[in-house]
Amino acid sequence: MRSGEVARRAGVNLQTLRYYERRGLLAPPLRTLGGHRTYPDDTVQLLGVIKAAQRLGFTLDEVAELIDTRRRGHVTPDLRARAESKILEVQHRIDDLVTIRDALQQVVVAGCTSLEGCTCPDCPIPFVEIAESGQV
Numbered sequence: 001m002r003s004g005e006v007a008r009r010a011g012v013n014l015q016t017l018r019y020y021e022r023r024g025l026l027a028p029p030l031r032t033l034g035g036h037r038t039y040p041d042d043t044v045q046l047l048g049v050i051k052a053a054q055r056l057g058f059t060l061d062e063v064a065e066l067i068d069t070r071r072r073g074h075v076t077p078d079l080r081a082r083a084e085s086k087i088l089e090v091q092h093r094i095d096d097l098v099t100i101r102d103a104l105q106q107v108v109v110a111g112c113t114s115l116e117g118c119t120c121p122d123c124p125i126p127f128v129e130i131a132e133s134g135q136v
Helices: 003-010 014-023 043-055 060-071 078-110 127-133
Strands: none
Touching: 003 014, 003 043, 014 043, 014 060, 043 060, 060 078
16 A cells, blocks of 8 residues: 555554654555555554554653564563553643642632733732742
């Protein structure tokens, strides 16, 4: 299958396909006599796996390691440990987002009017102090 067909079927653009190739996520394709790249049929499925893993929060480096482990014929019990670690990362992000949401709700309820010089009484978020402390 040629590059354009693989990209179309997998729902990625050609630059993504070539980038994954450079990163080693995809094996180097064969070339036709005219120099066109040709990929095996299972490339579309592999691209789907890569995109799904990214949606689950795995970085391309992590995906590459997992794919490389499988290519070398090793079992990947490591996937479970990595998934458990991702669950913890996701929970931390959720906790952070809840904190942000709660703070924004306080801003709305208090009627804050400005980031730099809020005029509401007892502003719930001291924007200037937060910026100066580098907590952002």
